[in-house]
Amino acid sequence: MVDIHNKNDGGPGKSEPLDFGTDDFVLDDFFAAAKAEAPQPSDDLMSRIMADADAVAAERAAAVSTRVRTPRRNGLLRAALAALGGWGAVAALSTAAVAGVGVGLSSPDTLYDLSSLYLGTSAELSYSIEDVTPGYFEFLEEG
Amino acid sequence: MPLDALPDASDEALLVAFGNGNTDAARVLTGRLTPRALGYSTRLLRDRAEAEDVVQEAMLRLWKIAPDWRQGEAKISTWLYRVVSNLCTDRLRRRRNVSIDAIAEPEDERPGAEEQLTQAARMKALDAALAQLPERQRQAVVLRHIEGVSNPEIAAIMEISTEAVESLTARGKRALAQALAGKRAELGYSNG
Numbered sequence: 637m638v639d640i641h642n643k644n645d646g647g648p649g650k651s652e653p654l655d656f657g658t659d660d661f662v663l664d665d666f667f668a669a670a671k672a673e674a675p676q677p678s679d680d681l682m683s684r685i686m687a688d689a690d691a692v693a694a695e696r697a698a699a700v701s702t703r704v705r706t707p708r709r710n711g712l713l714r715a716a717l718a719a720l721g722g723w724g725a726v727a728a729l730s731t732a733a734v735a736g737v738g739v740g741l742s743s744p745d746t747l748y749d750l751s752s753l754y755l756g757t758s759a760e761l762s763y764s765i766e767d768v769t770p771g772y773f774e775f776l777e778e779g
Numbered sequence: 780m781p782l783d784a785l786p787d788a789s790d791e792a793l794l795v796a797f798g799n800g801n802t803d804a805a806r807v808l809t810g811r812l813t814p815r816a817l818g819y820s821t822r823l824l825r826d827r828a829e830a831e832d833v834v835q836e837a838m839l840r841l842w843k844i845a846p847d848w849r850q851g852e853a854k855i856s857t858w859l860y861r862v863v864s865n866l867c868t869d870r871l872r873r874r875r876n877v878s879i880d881a882i883a884e885p886e887d888e889r890p891g892a893e894e895q896l897t898q899a900a901r902m903k904a905l906d907a908a909l910a911q912l913p914e915r916q917r918q919a920v921v922l923r924h925i926e927g928v929s930n931p932e933i934a935a936i937m938e939i940s941t942e943a944v945e946s947l948t949a950r951g952k953r954a955l956a957q958a959l960a961g962k963r964a965e966l967g968y969s970n971g
Contacts, residue, residue, distance in 0.1 A: 669901035689805035
């Protein structure tokens with residue numbers, strides 16, 4: 637049996653019964669016991685927690701590498717673009733191609749007029765929109 | 780973060796380092812946080828296996844939110860205690876829905892007639908008395924008086940005011956004292 641009288645020692649010779657209902661220090665005794673007996677994590681628990689951490693880190697690393705690799709899905713298109721010099725070069729090439737189609741549609745006479753004018757071989761020559769877009773005026777008349 | 784700096788780094792710095800892929804930082808954090816979380820969950824659940832599962836789940840959630848952790852908003856220990864509280868509450872609710880016969884009786888908490896009132900016996904008596912408290916009172920008392928958490932931090936964990944924490948712990952302690960007083964003889968105290 638444990639005699640708790642002396643726990644509430646107010647001085648030599650004093651010994652009063654403790655009241656479990658009001659004496660904080662008795663409870664503190666129990667709290668101290670609980671702190672001293674705090675459960676310690678097992679190695680197994682620590683390993684499980686670290687395995688989770690490793691898995692989450694690996695999953696995150698995989699997600700990051702997938703995000704980096706995603707543009708490679710259009711690898712052929714990107715390689716062609718890079719070979720041509722990027723989107724700017726493609727735009728210039730497209731313009732040239734459209735101009736080429738326009739030139740192709742024009743009649744040889746028109747081409748002669750244009751080149752003569754440009755080279756200055758005939759000062760009287762001039763050209764109108766009809767020269768480079770045959771049928772332009774007919775189109776306007778027909779609506 | 781260099782390896783030798785890890786032990787001195789704050790919890791937040793370690794979590795950020797883990798978010799950036801440093802698993803050594805996770806190892807240090809695990810060593811720091813797991814014992815506290817396990818102590819708390821064990822007191823609430825009184826079942827070691829369940830308490831371990833709760834801690835593992837809470838730590839897994841911590842690993843997952845690492846990249847999104849906003850520094851300076853909350854302490855990691857506060858966040859972890861809150862998650863552990865919620866997970867324990869869920870389990871306790873589920874238990875209530877299970878037949879009382881399905882729950883294993885805890886080990887005999889009464890010390891033998893000749894047994895002295897050792898620390899272990901006191902702890903068991905306290906555990907039994909804690910189990911009688913309403914859940915919120917039990918959380919507040921365990922955090923304050925066993926885990927040693929400050930009242931403002933408990934208020935943050937339980938998402939209540941500091942005054943409400945003080946009220947919960949005061950009522951909890953009164954109830955504990957009464958429960959332990961009723962077991963005076965069983966605990967081997969003499970009062971004469």
